[in-house]
Amino acid sequence: IMKKITSLLLILLTIPLYSQWVQQSSGVDKALNDVYCITQDNVFVVGNNGTILKTTDGGTNWIQKISGTTQDLMKVQFINPNVGFAFGAFGTLLKTTDGGESWNSIDTGGTTNFYYCRGLSCVNENVFYISCALWFKKTIDGGITFEAVNAPVSQNIEDIQFLTEQIGYAKGPDKLYKTNDGGNTWTIILDNYYNGPFFFLNQNIGFVKSAGNLYKTIDGGLNFSLIEYPNESMLQGVDIFSLNENVIWEVDGLFLLCGCPPEYCISKKNSLEIPENQVINNCNLGNGLDLILNAIHFANETHGYAVGHLSYTGDMGPPLSIGAIFKNSTGTMLGTNKVDKKEDVTIYPNPTSDNIIVTFTDNSKKSFSVEITNCLGEMIFSKFYQSENSAMINVESFSKGIYFLTVSSQEKRNTQKVVIK
Structure with a gap:
């Protein structure tokens, strides 16, 4: 059941990265695909060609760790400061037990001929789920053994999130599914779901971005409400994250009708604030370079990171490729209601x-x-x-x-x- 929330006004603060988002020096030229904050200072980033980066000083220095793989790593999660997992192309799974200093490969028994693998959701050190486009697996012993999960669709599982060993969500090509029994059975909770991420804060509250619209549930997906805010019809969600039910951080792509490369935006939406003026979108984030943003994660209300890829090809200089990391140290945005x-x-x-x-x-x-x-x-x-x-x-x-x-x-x-x- 979808209903419009006309009484709920949100402020959309979409900004250029020269304001509160500060670019950091990653030291790598590979695209970066995911970021996970253990604390505001202790942060991990993974990317293409087996890239794993770690900082313990809030991004002043990023140290590249030996991953032992050249496969593209798409997801990273930590259970505690010592134990974490990285997952990526062709079912590549890595585990660390020493805070990311060393990483060991885990045999998932998965596909060796399909690239798209980006589903990783850890419940605890022993129980976690992984998914590729063509398979879905679960371990209850920290990755020593895996068992197949009854996938909600036969192919194209795009993302997963489990809140407990039993309760989880999976995104298919155009639907969002929920399980209450560890993946044995699935129920469609959102139909006509296109082109966007989802994120559940807890077993009741979750957010879904679909076809430029943001939806919220407060009952675990039984009902979704459309949250209206202006000037977003062409923004397609890339990643979404929240620390509480009122503040939502998004990475969006602005896909232009001209067929030009998309522009990427970082936005903060706060349901408790009312905009003073018309909300605007300022999505010129690349500052002259082609920018792709892939993921966003916050350690707390004030400190967060976004990662992606900066590149340049043209006749004004040699080609460039930079693993992009941006940091926000205030949890706020500048230029809230007008364009410079x-x-x-x-x-x-x-x-x-x-x-x-x-x-x-x-x-x-x-x-x-x-x-x-x-x-x-x-x-x-x-x-x-x-x-x-x-x-x-x-x-x-x-x-x-x-x-x-x-x-x-x-x-x-x-x-x-x-x-x-």
């Missing part, structure tokens, strides 16, 4: 090898700042100019590559990509 106006500037020459000149098209004198960052988000140059109508920046000491130059004055800002040759 764009400052009209001209930046030339571009490409350049010696100087960059910044001028204002109206030729007026004003106070402004210029910041230059590299592709890792590291600040290379920052200077404030008082009552000037132009600026000249010497870049002869810069390494060759792509940079991002941002001009800010009052409420206006403009970021452009520049190439140092």
